[in-house]
Amino acid sequence: MMTQKQKTTMIYFVPTLIMVFAVLGNLFSKEFNWSPADFLIAGILLFGTAIIIDLIRRIVKNKTYKILLCVVVLFILILTWVELAVGLFGTPFAGS
Numbered sequence: 001m002m003t004q005k006q007k008t009t010m011i012y013f014v015p016t017l018i019m020v021f022a023v024l025g026n027l028f029s030k031e032f033n034w035s036p037a038d039f040l041i042a043g044i045l046l047f048g049t050a051i052i053i054d055l056i057r058r059i060v061k062n063k064t065y066k067i068l069l070c071v072v073v074l075f076i077l078i079l080t081w082v083e084l085a086v087g088l089f090g091t092p093f094a095g096s
Helices: 004-028 036-059 063-086
Strands: none
Touching (some): 004 036
16 A cells, blocks of 8 residues: 555656656657757646646545546646647647
């Protein structure tokens, strides 16, 4: 069983790991071409999501609601990321 501190550490470790892989990909791959603004936006999205999930985990007492809210937050993150990457919905801030 994980302690509360271990859970909190894991919540913030995952976005950090994703950002490290993004930096390494940008350094060593020609196909991976992010600008500093791309890293800033990715960091805001990933760590903002981590903060929201941490708040949900601390505030919501019902386990079912907690899981449901975290899934909704992750779904919104994925939809936003896909929209920024390829313009799935064709909004003005899409990447294409």
